[in-house]
Structure formats: C-alpha cells, structure tokens
Amino acid sequence: MRILLAEDDGALTQRLQPLLEQAGYVVTAAADGRRAEEIGQIDDLHAAIVDLGLPGLDGLSVIERWRAAGRSFPVLVLTARARWHDKLAGFDAGADDYLTKPFQPDELILRLRALIRRSAGHASPRLQCGPLQLDINAGQFDLDGQPLALSPQEFRVLSYFIHHAGQVIGRDRLGEHVFDGGHDPDSNALDVLLGRVRRKLGLELIHTVRGQGWRLAPP
Template sequence: MRILLAEDDVELASRIAAALAAAGYAVDRAEDGADAEFRGQTEAYDAAVLDLGLPSLDGVSVLHRWREAGLTLPVLVLTARSRWHDKLAGFNAGADDYLTKPFQIEELVLRLQALIRRSTGHASPRLRCGALEFDANAGRFALDGDPLALTAQEHRILAYLIHHAGRVVSRAELGEHVYDNGYDPDSNALDVLIGRIRRKLGVALLHTVRGQGFRLSESP
C-alpha cells in the first residue's frame, strides 16, 4: 500500500513516515500544497494524509482539486485548527477523516488503516483468503494460524493483494502501489518477490494470470 504524506512540519512528517513504514506502507512525502496536488494527480496512491496548513497551496484547495479531478482515494486531514468551521471546510472539500494536532501517531495509523480497508470493501480488520489471514491493525500475516515471516517488500505486496483478493491485479498496478517514489516496469524485482511469497505460502493462493497480472484467491 502506497501513501502520500503532505506535511510541511519536517519533524512531524518524519515521525509519521517512520510509523507508516513500520506498519508496512510505502510513503511518498510532499512538503507543500503544489507538490501534493501534482503527486496526487499523477501517481497511484491508496490513501493520503493531508495537512490543511500547507505552504503554496492550502490543503483544502488541494483536496478540492483532487475531488474535482475525480480522485477517490481516502484522505485523512491533519490540522492545528480545532474550530468547527475549519473541520467543516475539510469535510466539504472531500475529507474522509480528521485529526487535530497534537495527536498520537498510533491513532493516525489506525485511522488510515480503517480508511483503506473500507475503501476496498472490508469492514473487519481481519482479512482472509483461504488459510491466509491478515490482521490489518497489527500488520501481521498468519497462515493456518501460524505467523508468516515476510520481508518489508513481500509484506507490502501481499497486503495489497489481500485487500484486493479475488481480482486480477496488473503488474503495473501492483508496482505502483507497493514501491515508494515510483516503479521500474523493466525490473524483474517484482517477479522475484512474487516467487518468494509463493514459496513461503506453500499453498496455491497466489496465481499468475498470463498477460494480465496476479490474483490472490483459493481458486486458480
């Protein structure tokens, strides 16, 4: 899962980015509104964390432009403003959730996880595909009840696939959503990682659909 973090407070952004990376997310950072708007319009993200007080272009304007362009990614808004009309402006612009500074980083991660789950049609934090279970809140996989050891990149790939279990995910889509700062379509790194995940699963859950991509499902 790939997140856009738009926050001009460098220290806070570093703390948020570290927590999201520890939770298994790829994170791209923007420090001003113009960059945030451009990245949101041109890159594939699963969610965004957007500060309203960004320089060059405020967060409400960024969000308005994203929604007017048809972008539907879930957006968690951050602000130092606690007044109701400021919150209302964020929601009217298309925000999905709201956090007022200061806040606990752990709460931000949990709220973002919930937004992503709901955007992919999952109400429960426990996602299943056959013998494979993913606890989205804890960020842990289990196979037949036993912990499944994965590298950071393997975890990102499998997390994206289980959120979209049952449908074919193209190589380009998968690459765009699990690599921070872009994806090289000419690299064979993705195929290597898919092979490693298959071996670790040891069961026929991860399928290659020739010419189309990959599908996580119990059936071929």
C-alpha cells in the same frame, strides 16, 4: 499500498514516513500544496494525509480540487487546528477523517487503515482468502491461524494482493505499489520478492495468469 503524506513540517515527515512504511505503505511526501494537488491528480493513491496549513496552496483547497476532479481516495486531515469550524470546513471540503496535533502515531495508522478498509468496501477489520488472513488493525498476516513472518516489502506485496483478492494484478501495477519510487520493469526484483512470498505461503494461493500477471485466490 501507495499513500500521499502532504506535510510542510520536515521533522514530522521524517518521523512519520518510516512508521508508515513499516506499516506496509509506499509513501510519497509533498511539502507544499501545489505539489500535493498534482500528485493526487495523477497518482493511483489508496489514501492521503493532508495538513491544512500547506504553503503554496492550503490543504482545504487541495482537497476541494481533488474532489472536484472526481478523485475519491480517502483523505485524513492532520492539523493543529482544533476548532469546530475548522473541522467542519475540512469535512465540507471532502475530507473523510480529522486528526489534530499533537497525536499518537499509532492512532494515525489505525485511522488510516480504517479509511482504506471502508473505501475498499470491507466492513470487517479482517480480510481472508482461504487459509490466509490479514488483521488490518494489527498489521499481521496469519496462515492457518499461525503468524506469518514477513519483511516490510513482502507485507506490501501480500497486503496489496489480499485487498484486491480475485483480481488479476499486472507487473507494472504491482511494482508501482510495492516499491518506493520508480520500478524498472526489466528488473527481476519483483520476481525475486514474489518468489519469497510464495515460498513463505507454501501453498498455491498466488496464481500466475499467463501474459497478464498474478491473482490471489484460494487453492
């Protein structure tokens, strides 16, 4: 799943980005408000983490412009501003959650997962498709009750499928949300990755829809 990290503190971005990627997200980073606003307008995001003190265009204005344009992905404000009126301004602008610095990275990831889960219409922290189950809070897949060992990219593939269970996922759409940066549609990297995931499942859970893509559905 693709998220935006809009943060002008380069050291904090370097600390958070690998942790978020390890948790299964494809992260696009922006160090100023105008770039963040542009990404949020054109990219297919699952969520955004936004610092209020962005240069160029402040975080509140970024969020307000997204909401005015009908962009509905969840937004988590991450800022040092802890006063109540700052929080109120963040929520009024259209933020969905507010976390003040300093913070624990694990709390950030848990809040982000909860926001994405709710925005996708999932009330439970567990998603299931047949014998496959994802514990969103723990970031762990189980197959028939047994933990499934996955690489970060394999986790991204399976996480994207289970969040969109029953939907046909095309090659370009899957590649965009699995690979960090551009994906060459002529490359076989996606096929190799998907083949590894299917072998680990050992079941016909990811079905090929000829000419369209793939779909996760019970066997």
